[in-house]
Amino acid sequence: MVAADARTAVTFSLSPGQAHDGVEGRKLIPEIKQGKCNAKYLIMDKAYEGDETRQLAMKFEFEPVVPPKSNRVNPWIYNKKMYKRRNEVERLFRRLKGYRRIFSRFDKLDLVFKFFVTFALIADALFLC
Numbered sequence: 001m002v003a004a005d006a007r008t009a010v011t012f013s014l015s016p017g018q019a020h021d022g023v024e025g026r027k028l029i030p031e032i033k034q035g036k037c038n039a040k041y042l043i044m045d046k047a048y049e050g051d052e053t054r055q056l057a058m059k060f061e062f063e064p065v066v067p068p069k070s071n072r073v074n075p076w077i078y079n080k081k082m083y084k085r086r087n088e089v090e091r092l093f094r095r096l097k098g099y100r101r102i103f104s105r106f107d108k109l110d111l112v113f114k115f116f117v118t119f120a121l122i123a124d125a126l127f128l129c
Contacts (some may be wrong), residue, residue, distance in 0.1 A: 001089070002028050002031075003088065003089045003092050006091040006092055008125070012028075013027060014110050014113065014114060019034055020047070021047045021048065022047060022050055022053055025047075026052065026056055027104070029042070029056050029057060029107035032060070033061075034046050034118045039120045041061065041063050041065050041079070042064050042065065042084060043082060043086050043089070044062065044064065044065070044066040045066070045086060046066065046067060049066045049067070049069060054066065064078075065083050066078060066083075067083065076082050092124075096117065096120055096121070099120045101118070102116065102120055
């Protein structure tokens with residue numbers, strides 16, 4: 001999921017349970033730019049710290065904000081102050097998990113589950129207004 005802040009999801013996608021999140025995350029980066037998002041920073045957690053993801057973020061003119069893993073041979077400097085804002089996305093996930101149907105994944109079909117996540121995001125946005 002790509003979120004602009006603690007209340008606004010920009011886009012999201014589903015991935016198989018056994019798949020790494022980095023692959024789906026790389027698919028979402030071009031979608032952000034197509035949506036005319038004028039964000040400068042792309043704040044990610046360590047699951048997305050791979051070279052491929054960071055290079056793709058820079059290609060689309062984002063500044064990747066992700067800490068390097070502790071076993072990196074060549075660690076990089078990242079904006080620690082901006083990284084602290086990652087909790088905003090985590091708060092959005094927490095509110096979505098308040099919907100029982102989402103956290104327990106009752107729906108068997110991806111299409112139905114995606115619809116309900118979208119519905120929950122809209123309901124959450126309307127509730128917070």
